[in-house]
Amino acid sequence: MLADILQLFVAGLATGGIYALAAIGFTLLWQTSQTINFAQGEFVMLPAFFVLIGMGFFGLPFWAAVLVGVAVSILTLGLMFKKLMVDPMLHHGVLPLVIATIGLAILMKETVREFYGADAWPFPPLAAATNVTVFGAAFAVQSLVVLGISIAAVAALQLFLNKTRTGRCMQATAQNPTVARLLGVPVERMILYTFLINAALVALASLLITPIYLAKFTNGELLGLYAFIAAIIGGFNQVRGAIVGGLLLGVLDNFTAVYISTQYRLVVPLLFLIVIILFRPQGLLGRVEERTV
Amino acid sequence: MRLSRFVLALSTLMLMPAAAAADVKFAYVGEISGSIAVSGGNFRDGVILAVEELNAKGGILKQKIELTLYDTQTNPGVARAQMQKAIDGDPYVILGPIFSGNVKVTMQMLQQAEIPHIIGGEAAELTSLGDAYLFRTSFGQQIGMPKIANFIRDELKAKTVALIWVNNDFGKGGRDKLIKELTARNIKLAADVSSESGQVDFAADVVKLKAANADVVFVYSNEEECARIMREARKQGLKGPFVGDTTLLSQKTIELGGDAANGVMGHVGLTADAPLKEVEEFKARFQKRFNYVPDHNGLKGYSGVYAVRYVTEKLGKLDRKGLAKMMHGLTITPKDEPGILIETSWDNTGEIDRISFLAEVVGGKQKITKILPKVGK
Numbered sequence: 133m134l135a136d137i138l139q140l141f142v143a144g145l146a147t148g149g150i151y152a153l154a155a156i157g158f159t160l161l162w163q164t165s166q167t168i169n170f171a172q173g174e175f176v177m178l179p180a181f182f183v184l185i186g187m188g189f190f191g192l193p194f195w196a197a198v199l200v201g202v203a204v205s206i207l208t209l210g211l212m213f214k215k216l217m218v219d220p221m222l223h224h225g226v227l228p229l230v231i232a233t234i235g236l237a238i239l240m241k242e243t244v245r246e247f248y249g250a251d252a253w254p255f256p257p258l259a260a261a262t263n264v265t266v267f268g269a270a271f272a273v274q275s276l277v278v279l280g281i282s283i284a285a286v287a288a289l290q291l292f293l294n295k296t297r298t299g300r301c302m303q304a305t306a307q308n309p310t311v312a313r314l315l316g317v318p319v320e321r322m323i324l325y326t327f328l329i330n331a332a333l334v335a336l337a338s339l340l341i342t343p344i345y346l347a348k349f350t351n352g353e354l355l356g357l358y359a360f361i362a363a364i365i366g367g368f369n370q371v372r373g374a375i376v377g378g379l380l381l382g383v384l385d386n387f388t389a390v391y392i393s394t395q396y397r398l399v400v401p402l403l404f405l406i407v408i409i410l411f412r413p414q415g416l417l418g419r420v421e422e423r424t425v
Numbered sequence: 426m427r428l429s430r431f432v433l434a435l436s437t438l439m440l441m442p443a444a445a446a447a448d449v450k451f452a453y454v455g456e457i458s459g460s461i462a463v464s465g466g467n468f469r470d471g472v473i474l475a476v477e478e479l480n481a482k483g484g485i486l487k488q489k490i491e492l493t494l495y496d497t498q499t500n501p502g503v504a505r506a507q508m509q510k511a512i513d514g515d516p517y518v519i520l521g522p523i524f525s526g527n528v529k530v531t532m533q534m535l536q537q538a539e540i541p542h543i544i545g546g547e548a549a550e551l552t553s554l555g556d557a558y559l560f561r562t563s564f565g566q567q568i569g570m571p572k573i574a575n576f577i578r579d580e581l582k583a584k585t586v587a588l589i590w591v592n593n594d595f596g597k598g599g600r601d602k603l604i605k606e607l608t609a610r611n612i613k614l615a616a617d618v619s620s621e622s623g624q625v626d627f628a629a630d631v632v633k634l635k636a637a638n639a640d641v642v643f644v645y646s647n648e649e650e651c652a653r654i655m656r657e658a659r660k661q662g663l664k665g666p667f668v669g670d671t672t673l674l675s676q677k678t679i680e681l682g683g684d685a686a687n688g689v690m691g692h693v694g695l696t697a698d699a700p701l702k703e704v705e706e707f708k709a710r711f712q713k714r715f716n717y718v719p720d721h722n723g724l725k726g727y728s729g730v731y732a733v734r735y736v737t738e739k740l741g742k743l744d745r746k747g748l749a750k751m752m753h754g755l756t757i758t759p760k761d762e763p764g765i766l767i768e769t770s771w772d773n774t775g776e777i778d779r780i781s782f783l784a785e786v787v788g789g790k791q792k793i794t795k796i797l798p799k800v801g802k
Binding site: 136139140143144147245249250251252253254261262263270272273274275343344345346348350351354385386387389390394395397 | 457458459462463466592618619620621623624625626628629630632633635636649652653656657659660661662677680681682683684685
């Protein structure tokens with residue numbers, strides 16, 4: 133029984149780590165540019181197909197296809213997304229941009245379906261499908277690798293944001309772009325960096341989740357939903373909140389599937405979301421935002 | 426006046442060849458996208474290959490086959506709408522759906538329209554609903570499950586089974602049939618784990634299977650989910666043997682599961698790896714045309730078209746009612762019609778009977794270990 137609980141906990145943390153990577157992207161974009169990206173799930177789905185195209189059509193080895201895939205993701209899902217969609221739409225307000233990202237999600241999904249196929253495709257795992265036994269519980273090596281990489285990525289991001297000049301400038305931009313501009317922070321460049329970081333995070337999430345989910349054009353639907361829930365639960369205006377929200381969601385989802393029902397595995401996280409919105413709308417670690425009138 | 430008569434005569438002559446070569450309309454209404462796009466796509470490609478081959482030889486009754494494709498998106502609501510569109514096109518026959526849930530919601534429409542439908546669905550109840558126009562292309566679960574239950578009892582000598590199944594018409598029907606057969610053979614069900622169609626994360630489900638500690642793990646789901654289950658099972662060190670019926674050993678499951686699929690065993694009603702000349706030749710032609718190895722759904726779609734062709738040529742006319750009547754109680758051998766691939770019989774309910782196979786996945790390939798006779802022999 134304890135072995136089962138430990139196994140579920142670690143597997144939940146591994147999946148939750150991936151949700152956290154996507155949720156962090158949500159919060160970073162919101163903080164710096166007031167962008168809610170409802171195509172975030174599809175942003176996680178797409179880089180895997182860049183890698184598959186690199187391997188299948190250009191004959192690249194896996195490691196080279198990954199590098200190319202990440203680079204293309206940063207270019208398209210970071211730079212092009214900002215320049216071609218966000219910049220023209222943002223001065224119309226948040227809602228038109230939200231609707232545009234919903235349209236973008238549909239476009240991305242259907243483009244993959246049309247040009248790559250509706251089937252699922254295998255994706256090379258980052259670690260062997262073996263397990264290690266600790267305290268009588270068998271932990272999948274792949275889960276431990278996914279969890280390790282997620283933690284390392286989040287730690288690296290936190291170090292970057294807190295310990296580097298650029299990171300602190302990005303934080304200043306997120307807190308108050310007007311004052312940041314007055315202090316000489318190149319605000320537009322900081323916002324661009326945020327989009328590039330988000331693209332890198334979703335590409336990493338894609339490499340971690342696709343060996344489990346298989347590469348399929350519909351992967352983004354559920355991932356986007358989980359990432360959004362995680363960001364809200366944790367706190368939409370705190371990166372730490374997105375991390376906690378993602379990990380919590382992964383564990384909650386797993387335990388619900390085992391001890392309540394697989395059919396209703398999403399019910400408990402959604403109920404939790406409703407409770408958070410009702411009683412702590414800023415999220416578990418978020419700060420209350422006030423506007424002066 | 427003479428000029429206008431001449432023009433009229435010339436126009437009539439030009440139109441005559443077009444009028445004589447009217448097309449025979451076939452419609453494929455199947456799962457081209459959605460959670461079982463893998464199966465629907467294979468079936469569709471089998472149909473396309475058969476239609477192309479027949480058209481190259483002149484078609485059916487010297488008429489080319491015009492094939493129209495409709496996508497149900499693996500969604501019953503969409504399936505009904507697409508089926509109505511297909512019916513409005515006045516087809517001679519309809520091939521598909523493959524997803525049993527979509528078959529169930531559309532069969533009454535086809536029954537009312539009196540259009541023969543050659544389905545890919547395997548849920549047991551489909552042939553017990555009194556539809557005189559429905560014909561299977563693969564066994565119903567009531568045929569396959571006794572065979573696999575015998576294998577579990579006699580070859581694996583198992584006393585307990587941990588079952589994971591997909592919660593849709595296909596999975597529920599198979600689960601119910603399997604439990605009935607296992608109970609009749611004094612084999613206990615140690616775990617009964619339901620999963621969702623399109624589910625991607627099976628970590629929790631595999632934990633439940635592990636806790637059951639059964640002699641055998643029986644996996645009964647769609648191809649993609651079977652692959653994900655096997656990958657998760659190997660990740661978590663779940664011990665087998667792993668047994669299934671058709672979908673667990675399908676070519677697509679093997680492709681998606683990779684090394685995780687090696688060692689799985691089970692019963693397959695139809696397989697591109699059958700050691701039969703017609704099947705081997707079909708596999709080669711399919712691979713050449715579509716650049717991938719077909720799974721059993723490709724054979725289903727292909728042989729379904731050729732069954733229609735055989736019966737129609739025998740009838741000598743395009744007669745939907747006559748086609749349905751003739752197919753009841755019919756046996757077609759590869760000698761009569763090579764496109765049927767394996768000797769196939771239909772009973773009065775549209776249920777199919779043919780030889781089947783026990784198989785194991787070895788080195789990424791399906792290896793046939795035994796050929797099982799027809800139920801009717």
